[in-house]
Structure formats: structure tokens, C-alpha cells
Amino acid sequence: MSEDVLRMGLVGAGQWAHKVHGPGIAAHPRTELVATWARRPEAAAEVAALGKATPFADFDEFLQHVDAVAFAVPPAVQAPLATRAAQAGKHLVLEKPVAPSADEAARLAQAVADAGVTSIMMLTFRYDPATREWLDEVHRTGEWDGGLARWFSGTLLDTKYENSQWRHDGGALADIGPHVFDLLDAALGPVVSVEQVRFDRQVWHVLLGHETGRLSAATLSMHTPVFPAVTDFAVHGPHGFLAFDASGDATSRYAVLLDDFVRLVGGKTAEHPLDVRRGLHLQRLLGRVTDQLAGG
Template identity: 50%
Template sequence: MSEALRVGVIGAGPWAHRVHAPGLAAHRGTRLAAVWARRSEAAEALAEAHGAEAVGSFEELLDSVDAVAFAVPPAVQAELAPRAARAGKHLVLEKPLADDPAGAEAIVEAVTGAGVAALMMLTRRFDPEVQRWLAGLPELGTLQGATGRWLAGGLLAGDYAASAWRQQDDGALIDAGPHAIDLLDAALGDIEEVHFADRGADGLWQLVFGHEGGTTSTLALSLRMPVQPSLVDFAVYGEHGCAPLTGRRTAARECYAQLLDNLLVMIREKRVDHPCGVHRGLHLQRVLADVLKAR
């Protein structure tokens, strides 16, 4: 690509400030061109900080960019992403893809029909450490199962204390769940069944998944646990031992730069398939729905 990809950000919340806007502005292959948010003053502040334009409507943003990065609640993304895809815009999509499987299916249909590139913000999948971990799993031989913990206090205070969709009873599952479920799924193969799902009164989820091939995994998940630092770790077990994945060594903004690298390759090579594309998002949406049914 001879010129930087013009990208517009929709939303002006914490993640847009912390990752999307600075990441797009800093990347050599992209330019943050426009920002639109339902709170115009927030859009103006974010745009001004990065030399972009705050626009007055979603339609105006689409007219001024080549791609759109979403930093909005799932229901809003489900409404707007199909319109952006049908307008021929490439997409950076938040997780979960939508607020229900029907909304996710509509996004997949629009993206597939338009032939645009689209990637999910499954941040840790773009972490070199995670990529090395996944690539090394064949050394374990026949895989037998996996465990995961994602225990943090992100909903107790700070940036997300006022985030209505995260603060609902299922907020931890909807917010952190796609990341954790995706890692277990990528390690063992597609989740085909939810064997057990329980959310305690304190917001702690305990989940057991059945994967293709008959392996199982377990996940403990909470964003209301006052632990410092957060406990985020995974382990896969096989006939030759165990492969742990502990902590996070790569910052989210560096993972975002890797995501943008991938998006630009997809656009240049006119590729629509990717392990973190919209079909992945639809699969995860269906797993979330199955968890809620099983609870």
C-alpha cells in the first residue's frame, strides 16, 4: 500500500483512548483520520489529541475513511458494523462481536458479502508470547486437557466502573470471557459443548468445556476479584507434560500494532480469512450463548 490506510474510530471511551487512537496514530501503515462518538465533546478531545477530525455523524465518518475501528458496546457494534462493511470499509471489531448470535451472524454476512478485511480485537492472540505457546503445543504429544484462570478486579473501580454493559450480572463473561475462551479453544480445538456453567453470587464463573476430539478444559473467570496483580494464567496438559502460559509480558498497544500489520496484509493480498476474523467471533458468540443457557 503506497499510502497510509485512513481509519476512523467509533467510540471515545477508555479503550479508544488507551489503545485504538494512539495505536492507529503511531503505526506506519495507518492514519487516524476521524473520530465519531455519541458524546461529541469526547470525540473532539480524542481527535484533537491525535491530530484527527471529530465528525458529526456515522455517515460522515464512513465518507472520510477506508477502515473503521470500533470501541463501542456489543449492541452498538452489531448495529453499525454491517453498515460499515456494506459501505466497503475494512473493520477492526471489538469482542464480543455482538450482543447475541443473530447480531454476530449479521456482521459475518455483511463482511463476507462485501469482501472486506475484518479482524477481532482478541488482543492476546496477537501477542508473540501466546503465538509461541500455541506453536509449541504439538511437543506435548496427545493433548489431554487445559485449565485457565482470569481473575481480576476490573469491574470494581477505575475506567470500567461506569460501563453499563460490563456492570451487568454477566459482564465478566461478556468482556473477559471471549479472550479466555478463545485461548482455551485455540489450544485444544473448537469448543463443542458446555458441560458445566455456574456464576456465584460474588460474580465468579466456573466453566467446563468439551472440545473436539473429546478433551475438556476448565475456566475460572471474574472481574470482581480484588487481587493485585491480576491472576491470568493457562496451562495445557499432554502425554509429554504441561505447557503453562502465565501473566502478560506484551503490552496491549504492541499487540494492537501486530493486529494492524495483519489487517494491512489482508487488504494488500485481498484475503478475507484469518484465525481472528469474523467467523471466529461468531463461534465465540455461540459459545457465550451456550454458557448462558447452561447456567
């Protein structure tokens, strides 16, 4: 960092790079978008223009010009590149899911730990003050019997994501599963088991067991033609029913994420509740869900 401004590079040139990461880094008072990299050099150049950054064709050369790297690429691309970035001493803003498998997520988490760099996950709901207020109320009240989540959107019916193959391959489980499982886990305690899974007509039904002995149920679809999307969470018990609508603005949430990230890097702090270890926990949970569906 120079003069309290974090020099950041951006990897990727898709929807989120253009709409959230690039503009967010360029607009934040304590970050500067100085470099971009993508598999297509012309795409890297387009994103670079968002912050008057320099596009690079060589990833290792790109790393030489930054303090930190934000990733906006598929998990199979992110995991090996983020590992290289960590080994080069760069701090990381990581997309979810963090990797295509738990083994690859574990290797990335180990690289981050070995390098002692800061990492933070793009679990965007968690940076919203409204989410934090709901979680505070959940924990303050306590003694909940269980929870539930409903996420219905038509995202994968939209042509703007037709080139996002990993989303179509993994569906709602891969794309929004990390958000949903993270928030249920944060509300009711660590998820330790997957009790039941059903996948029918592009809808996931997942029953989770928490360390507290409570159960939560999640229903997920990105093939339901509904607008705006349904993003409901709730806990229930002797105190009643405490609901939360997780809809919100990704741009403002990203600004809070960068606030946390810059503070951690400036304080030479590697640990955060939503760092790469959280990504690894969620990746293992995704694996359990797919194993349960397969009868494993």
C-alpha cells in the same frame, strides 16, 4: 489506501479508544487516524486530537472519509454500526464480544462476507509473539489430556469502568470470556459443547468440551481484588504440564494486530483466523454458557 497508508476511522471514546486504539492507529507507520465518531460530539473531538483527526457528528459522513473503521464501543452499539460500515465497503477492526447476541453476530458476519471486506477481532492475546510461541509448542507436542484457565482481576471494582454498563451487566463472561475461550479453543481444538456452568459470588466456572474429546476448565472473575491480574493458561497430559502467563502489553499487541490488518487489506484478503467468523463462533459459545446456566 493511498501510498500504502490505511486511512482509519475510530468509533467510540472510552478507555480503550484513548489508551489503545487511538494512539495505536496514530503511531503505526502504515495507518493514519483521519476521523472519529462517538455518540457525544465533544467526546469524538477529544479522541480526534490523539491523531489530528477530524471528528464527525454524522456516522454516514464519517464513513465517507475512511478506508477502515476500528470500533471501541459496547457490543450492542458495535453490531449495527459495523454492519453499516461493512455494507459501505469499509474494513473492520472489531471489539469483543462482537455483538450482544449470536443472531446479531451472524447478521454482521453475513454483511462482511457479502461486502468482501477484511475484518479482524480484538482478541489481543493472540497477537502477542509469546502466545503464538506457546500455541506452537502445544501443537508441536500434541496428545494433551485437557486444559485450564484462571483469570482473576479487580477490573469491575475500579471506578474507571463505572460507566461501562455492558461490562457490569455481562461481567467476566462477556468481557474476558471471549479471550479465555478463544485461547483454550486454539490450544485444544474447537469447543463443541458446554459441559457444566456455575456462577457464584461473581465468579464463573465453566467446563468446555472440545472436538478432540478433551475437556478444559475456565474460572473467571473481574470482582477479585488482586493486582496484577492472574491470567494463567495451561495444558496437561502425558508430556507434563505446559503453562502460559498471558499478561502483557496491550499497546504492543495492538501494533501486531495492525500489522496483520494492513497486510490483509493491502493484499485484498478477507479471511483471517481471527476475523468476524471467530467472533461469531465465540458469541455462540457465550450463548451456550448462559443457556446452560439458565438450564436451557
